[in-house]
Amino acid sequence: MQITLTVNGAAREVDIDPRTTLLDVMRHHLDLTGSKKGCDHGQCGACTMLVNGRRINGCLSLAVMHDGDEITTIEGLGDPGNLSPLQAAFVRNDGYQCGYCTPGQIMSAKGMYDEFNKGWPSHVSDDLTAEPNFSTAEIKERMSGNLCRCSAYPGICKAIEESAE
Ligand code: FES
Numbered sequence: 001m002q003i004t005l006t007v008n009g010a011a012r013e014v015d016i017d018p019r020t021t022l023l024d025v026m027r028h029h030l031d032l033t034g035s036k037k038g039c040d041h042g043q044c045g046a047c048t049m050l051v052n053g054r055r056i057n058g059c060l061s062l063a064v065m066h067d068g069d070e071i072t073t074i075e076g077l078g079d080p081g082n083l084s085p086l087q088a089a090f091v092r093n094d095g096y097q098c099g100y101c102t103p104g105q106i107m108s109a110k111g112m113y114d115e116f117n118k119g120w121p122s123h124v125s126d127d128l129t130a131e132p133n134f135s136t137a138e139i140k141e142r143m144s145g146n147l148c149r150c151s152a153y154p155g156i157c158k159a160i161e162e163s164a165e
Contacts, residue, residue, distance in 0.1 A: 003067040007032070008076030016063055023047045023058030026073055034074035034103045038147075045146030048104040048111070049073045053118065055111030057145070074103035077110065086110055086163050095159035097150030108146045109160045112139075134164040 002015045007030060014029045023040075026032040026049070038046035040059045047058040050072040078084035083091065086106050096102040114120075139160050140153075148156060 001064065003064055005063075005066060005068075006070040008072060014063070018062065018064045020063050021059055022049070022051075022056075022061045022063045022066055022071070025063040026058060026071070032073050032075050035107075036100055036103060038100065038104075043147070044101070044104070045108060046101050046104040048107040048146060050107060050111050050114070053111070053114050054120075055108055055115075055145075072107070072110075074107055077106065084110075086159070089159040089163045090156070093159040093162060094155040095152060096155070097148070097152045101146060101148045101150075105143070105146050105148065105156055108143055109163065112142045112160075113163070134161065136161065 004013050014025055026035050035049050035058055036046035038044035042057045042060045048055055049058050051069050078087050086109055136157050139157055
């Protein structure tokens with residue numbers, strides 16, 4: 001079936017099997033390979049992207065559910081010559097080791113700040129306040145859906161903390 005998505009600001013039509021995940025549409029139909037497939041079942045966050053401004057795991061969501069939606073992937077943030085502030089903070093703070101989880105980490109951090117800036121409640125935990133202080137502990141909680149198997153967490157947290165300033 002055919003669906004239309006707005007991906008990183010551009011309208012894209014794709015003809016897909018209805019069982020195709022949003023992650024596979026990005027990677028295999030649109031050649032946007034920045035979003036990574038780690039576990040393929042919602043455990044690692046490597047596939048994190050924004051749908052209408054909210055973070056989701058692309059591996060858990062069928063693309064047909066998103067006909068007409070606006071998708072933002074890591075390719076929509078910046079490019080090597082013009083990094084977004086979050087991307088630049090990850091570079092400055094060594095917020096990665098092998099880099100496989102990095103696109104998901106950055107998209108999740110962007111989603112986290114966007115949720116706050118738009119006044120949306122966190123969908124991570126009811127215990128988080130509506131007025132985040134972005135302490136290290138709070139960033140860890142809000143980023144808890146993104147795993148780094150290299151354990152580059154200190155640099156990741158530092159990059160995200162710096163971006164809040
Ligand atoms: Fe989607 Fe791991 S690949 S959460």
